[in-house]
Amino acid sequence: MGQTTSAFLRTYAEKLHQFSPNARWYLASVVITGASMGVFRLLFNFYVLSQGYDETLLGNLITASSLTALVVALPMGYLADRLGRKRSLILGAAAVSLAVWVMVLLPSAGMFVAMNVLLGLGQSLSGVSMGPFLMENSGDAERTYLFSFSSGFQTASAFVGNWIGGYLPTWIGAAIGVSPMATLAYGGALMVIASVAALGIVPLLALRTPKLSASQRSAFAPLTYFGSHAGILSKLVLPMLVTSIGAGLIMPFMNVFFRTVHHQPDPVIGSMFAWGSLAMGVGLLIAPPLADRFGKIQLVVVTQALSIPFLALLGFAPWFGLSALAYYFRLALMNMSGPVYQTFVMEHVDAEGRATVASLVSMASNFGWAISPTVSGWMQVRYGFDPAFAGTILLYTLSVALYWWFFWKSPRKMSLPARRRI
Template sequence: MRTLQRSLSMRNVRLFLIALALHGLSSAIYGLWLNLHLLDLGYPRGLMGALNALPSAIALGIGLPAGWWTDRIGRRPMLILGSLMMAIGTVGVGLGISPVWVGVGVGLIGAGYNLFFIAYAPFLAENASGAERTQLFALASAVLFWAGFVGEGIGSVLPDLFRAFSPLGPTIYAGPILFSALLDFLAALPLLGIREAPRRSQGNPTMGWPKQALWIPALPMAFPNLMLGIGAALSIPFLNVYFHERYRLDDSMLGVLFALTSAFTGLATLLAPRIARWIGRIATVALTQGLSIGFLVGMALTDQAALAALAMVLRGALMNMASPLYTEFCMEQVPAAGRAAVSGILNLTWEAGWMIGAALSGFLQQQYGLASMLLATAVFYGVGTLYQYLAFASRDRVEVAYAQRAVRQQVSC
């Protein structure tokens, strides 16, 4: 029975990683060209910022219900629904019929992304043994970044290809965005093959949740997500605009730069568990994120395109390489039956931060220039990173994080 269950879990993981890779390809292409697509449509920067904030606003409304329903109906249905919603929304954005329809599309993308990634962490936690879980979280993150590397490499040439052979939509970036929608549709196919054990009925799903036993550990863990979400949204969605306008990089060079960032981040992600064995997961998170802030400030202050590009690559790798360790740490602090609910709380605070940061970024760009958004990001990153270390490092002993016996006890809760 144990061998059969392990075989099923390995099959589920393989299918999920295929879907995740397709989403990584899609997200890389979509993220590379979305803001330039919006500017070519003639939208002002304020509206561009609002549209970047809209997915997070939608996620705030559905985050908690999505979490508790995922705990009750299973991870697979939410993963499939999220994939389809992202695909449909991306079609709306690519067609760009009007600001209203673009807004609807962006909202659907936000809702689908929220459903998919609320189910993401509990799914991984439940399909790996304690000894394998850290490696699986790191591998999944690496797959996402490597897919981003490929997607950004492909995306860098797509505008020219669609311009030459078959223009689609109202801008030269519409074709690549619609291609990313196709990848999201394809991502739903491997998810159909995932098999989950039937979930036991837990009565009325709206009664008794969220319980104090989940809120007490979740809220302190969620605060750094709020800070990091604000910081990330202030600048990360607009880095393509930053390099396009400040350093005059063309479309192909932008694609190469973002691809290199994803590639290095994917490699660095696999190193994070090894560092964590020496100093602990939370200490690793604090160390790598803290180092990334220095490169972020350097990227804002330098006038040299080459130095800014190097700083971006190193910043991206350092900032993201240890984030799976924090997610795994959070999942281990709560019972298995409440993991998706807590994942929903964590995602909710991230999305709240993203909504605030994306809306604020448009104002900063208009009033103080592009470099101001990077410096503001550094401040919020610093607050979130310092809090993570002070609040959780003492609770994350290396022997607890990696001893199989301890992990089995946590899983059996």
């Protein structure tokens, strides 16, 4: 056991040493934004509910940001190539921080919707830039580790963010003399994290990345690339699309679920989210050596399949402790293979098609989150959480079956385009 741990740590030390300066600056930004957005995801729903709105509006807001990211994904891929990776990442981060600030300073249903649209724009631009940026700043040996570190650092830093976020309204409420569940307490907490999110831009300023000239990219390149590889790209993206539809039914409402079903206060939920982020971060960090040993697709299928029983236990367990335990295992298992699969996708597309494929991946990831939360919010108001959990279980099962069918059972049926080294 000791030798295995030593070998594991040695491998990680070697991979970290191979990371480029650009990659390290990017990871520094990820740590800052991960912590701040962990607080945002924990508290924003409560902030909206504290103003008298219900879960229907929450679903509509999630739909607004995700639908925006879905609609603009291809144009953002084109824009990311025109602006360059550095400018795209900075602009995306700035848009997210600004959106949170405005929602606190000018709270209303209309402004919430408008700023969630801006949030979707910023997240889309950052999202479609991230995969190509990591590909362009890594080699074959450390690439899977860099993708997993990017996600792992983000979720591990959210451990700190979620823990602090659970107590931040209490601290701010005490300072200004209001209840921890008052709108002013939640708003003050969100203003703090919007400021911290803005600090995440600072490491991005140190990036050194080339900008593609206008002649290097046609305005119709995304459509042309998709038309040339439609069958292959459909297989790569379809399982992610099914997963996102299922995730959108439940995942945006986990804080509301633990409050309404298990009657837990904000500090407990914040601590749960914090430990959940840590569990997910650990899962992401151990995924690369497992993928090296067993194969990328094998890791995806096995870990996501194992997460489904824990999802059922999370949604239908009668006791909070059992539900919370299932929450940790489901979170780690379901998400640990995400960067591994993203690496698999990016490794098998041409250099000039990476922004386009990143856009398609973003569209698939956001499609379910654009549609499902509105449906789920409506169901929760009328029927509670049970139908939403049942739908998620069914869709996750289908997604795992698709991964297995397309890439494990019949890998030779998929002829991927040749990968170019850059």
